[in-house]
Amino acid sequence: MSALPVLKTAAAWRWRVPVLLLSLCTLVPLGVLLPALFNPDPEIWAHLIDYLLPQLLANTAILLVGVGAGVLAIGVTLAWLVAVYEFPGRRFFNWALMLPLAMPAYVLGFSQLGLFDYTGPVQTLARALTGSSAWVPSVRSSGGVVLVLSLAFYPYVYLLARGAFATQGRRALEVGQSLGLSRAEGFWRVALPMARPWIMGGLMLALMETLADFGTVAVFNFDAFTSAIYKAWFSFFSLDTAKQLASMLVFIVFVLVVFEQRARGRRAYTANARGGQQPRIALAGAQGWAAAAWATLVLMMAFVLPFGQVLWWAYQGWAEEANAVLVDNALRSLMLSAMAALLVGAAALLLAYAVRRDGGGFNRLMSRVATLGYAVPGTVLAVGVFVPVAWLDNQLIALFGAWLPEGTGSILKGSLAVLLLAYVARFMAVGHAPVDAAMHRISRSQEEAARNLGLTGARLVARLHLPLLKGGLFTALLMVFVDVMKEMPITLMTRPFGWDTLAVRIFTLTSEGEWERAALPAVLLVLSGLLPVILLSREENKG
Amino acid sequence: MTKDLLVFESVSHAYGEQRVIDDMRFTLQDGEIGCLLGSSGCGKTTVLRCIAGFEPVASGAIRLGGRLLAGDGVSVPAHEREIGMVFQDYALFPHLNVEDNVGFGLSALPRAERRARVAAMLDLVGLGAEARRYPHELSGGQQQRVALARALAPRPRLLLLDEPFSNLDVDLRERLGREVRDILKHEGVSAILVTHDQHEAFAVADKVGVMQGGRLLQWATPYTLYHEPAERFVADFIGQGVLVPGGVTAPRCLSMELGEFCGLLPLGFATGDDVDVLLRPDDVVHDDASPVQATVVARVFRGADFLYTLALPSGQRVLSQVASHHDHALGEPIGIRLELDHLIAFKRQ
Numbered sequence: 001m002s003a004l005p006v007l008k009t010a011a012a013w014r015w016r017v018p019v020l021l022l023s024l025c026t027l028v029p030l031g032v033l034l035p036a037l038f039n040p041d042p043e044i045w046a047h048l049i050d051y052l053l054p055q056l057l058a059n060t061a062i063l064l065v066g067v068g069a070g071v072l073a074i075g076v077t078l079a080w081l082v083a084v085y086e087f088p089g090r091r092f093f094n095w096a097l098m099l100p101l102a103m104p105a106y107v108l109g110f111s112q113l114g115l116f117d118y119t120g121p122v123q124t125l126a127r128a129l130t131g132s133s134a135w136v137p138s139v140r141s142s143g144g145v146v147l148v149l150s151l152a153f154y155p156y157v158y159l160l161a162r163g164a165f166a167t168q169g170r171r172a173l174e175v176g177q178s179l180g181l182s183r184a185e186g187f188w189r190v191a192l193p194m195a196r197p198w199i200m201g202g203l204m205l206a207l208m209e210t211l212a213d214f215g216t217v218a219v220f221n222f223d224a225f226t227s228a229i230y231k232a233w234f235s236f237f238s239l240d241t242a243k244q245l246a247s248m249l250v251f252i253v254f255v256l257v258v259f260e261q262r263a264r265g266r267r268a269y270t271a272n273a274r275g276g277q278q279p280r281i282a283l284a285g286a287q288g289w290a291a292a293a294w295a296t297l298v299l300m301m302a303f304v305l306p307f308g309q310v311l312w313w314a315y316q317g318w319a320e321e322a323n324a325v326l327v328d329n330a331l332r333s334l335m336l337s338a339m340a341a342l343l344v345g346a347a348a349l350l351l352a353y354a355v356r357r358d359g360g361g362f363n364r365l366m367s368r369v370a371t372l373g374y375a376v377p378g379t380v381l382a383v384g385v386f387v388p389v390a391w392l393d394n395q396l397i398a399l400f401g402a403w404l405p406e407g408t409g410s411i412l413k414g415s416l417a418v419l420l421l422a423y424v425a426r427f428m429a430v431g432h433a434p435v436d437a438a439m440h441r442i443s444r445s446q447e448e449a450a451r452n453l454g455l456t457g458a459r460l461v462a463r464l465h466l467p468l469l470k471g472g473l474f475t476a477l478l479m480v481f482v483d484v485m486k487e488m489p490i491t492l493m494t495r496p497f498g499w500d501t502l503a504v505r506i507f508t509l510t511s512e513g514e515w516e517r518a519a520l521p522a523v524l525l526v527l528s529g530l531l532p533v534i535l536l537s538r539e540e541n542k543g
Numbered sequence: 544m545t546k547d548l549l550v551f552e553s554v555s556h557a558y559g560e561q562r563v564i565d566d567m568r569f570t571l572q573d574g575e576i577g578c579l580l581g582s583s584g585c586g587k588t589t590v591l592r593c594i595a596g597f598e599p600v601a602s603g604a605i606r607l608g609g610r611l612l613a614g615d616g617v618s619v620p621a622h623e624r625e626i627g628m629v630f631q632d633y634a635l636f637p638h639l640n641v642e643d644n645v646g647f648g649l650s651a652l653p654r655a656e657r658r659a660r661v662a663a664m665l666d667l668v669g670l671g672a673e674a675r676r677y678p679h680e681l682s683g684g685q686q687q688r689v690a691l692a693r694a695l696a697p698r699p700r701l702l703l704l705d706e707p708f709s710n711l712d713v714d715l716r717e718r719l720g721r722e723v724r725d726i727l728k729h730e731g732v733s734a735i736l737v738t739h740d741q742h743e744a745f746a747v748a749d750k751v752g753v754m755q756g757g758r759l760l761q762w763a764t765p766y767t768l769y770h771e772p773a774e775r776f777v778a779d780f781i782g783q784g785v786l787v788p789g790g791v792t793a794p795r796c797l798s799m800e801l802g803e804f805c806g807l808l809p810l811g812f813a814t815g816d817d818v819d820v821l822l823r824p825d826d827v828v829h830d831d832a833s834p835v836q837a838t839v840v841a842r843v844f845r846g847a848d849f850l851y852t853l854a855l856p857s858g859q860r861v862l863s864q865v866a867s868h869h870d871h872a873l874g875e876p877i878g879i880r881l882e883l884d885h886l887i888a889f890k891r892q
Binding site for chain 2: 179190193194
């Protein structure tokens with residue numbers, strides 16, 4: 001060991017530098033937005049208050065309250081039924097109720113619009129039966145948006161609540177009964193409060209997705225922050241307004257996160273009921289069929305009917321739509337997703353390994369910062385990444401302008417680099433979680449045993465860590481791949497000129513109301529989205 | 544004057560085809576602490592769950608203080624049975640502090656009474672100072688006591704404890720066992736606990752039932768179980784000892800390698816029967832003057848005494864408990880004789 005302080009510092013920072021660099025992917029875009037939040041431009045601000053903000057805030061409140069109530073009502077009831085009771089079709093619903101995860105919310109959105117449109121099957125049927133379809137409620141309303149987003153995002157609550165109920169639900173009822181509570185009382189007073197942290201966790205994910213949603217609100221022409229950011233930038237060409245709006249959206253997300261953390265308080269929840277599956281309570285007769293009917297209704301509304309509608313459209317338009325443009329879009333989607341998956345996978349590995357080597361406070365904090373992006377809506381990241389890149393471009397051109405070809409307006413701006421950086425920031429958490437979980441399963445003593453047998457450095461990583469991380473890394477790559485396939489706002493706002501992907505094509509077509517033509521790319525996205533759902537249900541069966 | 548509290552009348556239970564409890568009968572007196580003892584999978588926890596009302600009985604009847612709880616088409620819902628339960632993992636509510644956990648079953652009481660009862664229960668288990676803490680902030684032993692206080696607070700007619708000490712380390716287990724017994728006796732609560740640990744069963748319970756394969760083999764005081772096991776399995780399972788072959792030579796007379804003993808054998812054996820005789824370590828006494836010699840093949844020094852495993856000339860092994868200053872080396876022959884008050888023998892199958 002050298003006694004020189006510089007070298008000592010360098011050694012200490014060896015595993016901090018990579019973590020710091022990765023956290024910059026999130027820190028810089030968020031940092032860029034801070035001035036807008038704390039030091040708003042009075043002119044823009046006045047315009048916002050007069051024209052946009054009241055509507056945006058009211059709509060955001062409607063979304064948060066409506067979708068929050070919706071996902072709780074659907075997710076918790078289904079999780080409880082599937083985890084604790086036995087009823088006709090339970091084994092099927094157990095996994096089938098996860099299927100809506102495969103469907104991007106905007107695909108669900110435009111297919112529902114098609115289903116409930118004047119010429120769609122629902123209103124046609126209503127006219128055939130009753131002679132009029134005027135009584136069918138319009139889905140082109142805030143109620144419609146809330147319903148669609150609730151159907152799209154309830155699986156988050158369902159998944160987490162089901163896990164909690166499966167390990168402690170039946171036991172919670174028994175404890176309640178031993179203290180004199182009936183089953184119904186036991187559900188409200190014991191099972192539900194005990195599962196609260198998981199339910200809240202699912203609710204938070206659903207609300208984050210709701211705040212981040214761009215495609216659905218765009219299709220429904222529902223003014224939310226995300227669609228307003230896009231309009232400000234691409235219709236009114238005011239990046240400053242977009243920045244201002246983005247900073248406010250970040251603030252709302254932040255309030256939500258703080259609220260959730262506060263709600264947890266001092267109570268620590270670990271599933272304290274060990275032991276495997278407890279026997280289920282059989283729901284006899286009408287009760288059992290009622291449970292099956294509820295699950296069927298949700299599954300039909302959230303997956304079967306909309307996917308069927310999209311498939312039907314795709315089948316009808318196959319001859320015209322299966323053309324070179326579609327193939328080109330699909331290839332670009334695949335390429336972007338693959339690049340992003342590899343990039344995020346590598347970054348996640350580096351992050352997890354660096355924290356393993358140096359698990360000090362700095363690294364732990366910065367690795368959390370680096371994975372914050374999942375909470376930041378894509379529209380916000382797009383703005384946050386574009387602004388500093390544009391600034392850097394201008395600096396570079398000012399410095400090296402003399403050597404560049406005449407009229408060069410951008411170097412990094414409008415290149416794939418911006419897009420990929422934004423993806424890394426947004427999906428780092430998705431990739432990091434499985435890799436980190438796998439890293440945690442490698443114990444210190446396993447590492448020490450390997451060292452003891454003479455393995456160090458890169459050979460240790462190659463022979464111990466990589467083989468053991470393989471499974472987690474594969475999950476990470478797959479999840480990121482599919483998420484990028486479905487990703488819409490970042491791609492739309494920061495893609496290089498002409499780089500249309502499947503999601504962008506869906507946006508372009510649906511914003512002109514051409515739902516039938518958007519069906520084929522949507523089917524491709526849903527099929528790719530089925531991959532992680534299958535993986536998820538397989539992992540569950542193993543566990 | 545004792546009276547019957549819990550009565551099991553030939554109760555059976557089955558999961559599908561598999562019989563988990565088979566024709567089980569026993570009676571727990573009011574104020575008694577009973578224990579079901581057996582290895583895992585013997586059905587003891589299922590018995591507890593049947594009493595609590597979490598499992599239906601297939602046949603037979605369970606009565607509590609004369610009231611039919613289960614059987615004959617009747618099944619009182621679990622929450623109406625007035626039976627408390629301490630779960631193996633305690634099942635404390637992580638979202639409630641100690642006080643609210645203990646007061647959970649008291650929602651029918653007025654607030655002031657509820658408070659008083661919770662305070663009294665916390666005093667009883669010695670956790671008055673931890674009232675505001677959350678379960679995860681407590682040690683395992685403290686959690687156990689919260690679970691006990693929570694179950695006792697609504698004044699159940701019967702308390703069930705499912706392997707109550709299995710999550711604790713050995714020292715704590717013994718101390719808490721005595722404490723729990725004192726608390727139950729102080730409150731005058733009848734209880735049934737389930738365990739696989741006979742030390743625990745003997746330390747806590749008035750009556751112990753040994754279970755095997757869903758059958759209750761014997762329901763008796765610890766003393767009776769040890770000294771008068773009714774079945775070969777009980778003899779083997781309870782305490783230490785060896786079954787030594789012998790033969791019945793005359794009515795109430797028995798001959799085995801260690802000599803002939805008359806008058807001790809219980810009735811019910813015929814001359815010429817082949818039997819196995821239970822010899823406890825304290826039945827085999829070290830005596831230098833004895834003509835019978837046995838060789839030391841293993842020894843365990845236990846502080847107050849030695850436990851020797853000895854080989855008789857035929858090769859038959861017996862155990863002998865010998866005072867701790869009699870230090871004999873492996874391979875050394877020592878003199879032994881039997882000191883028997885009574886004989887426990889089982890017909891050889």
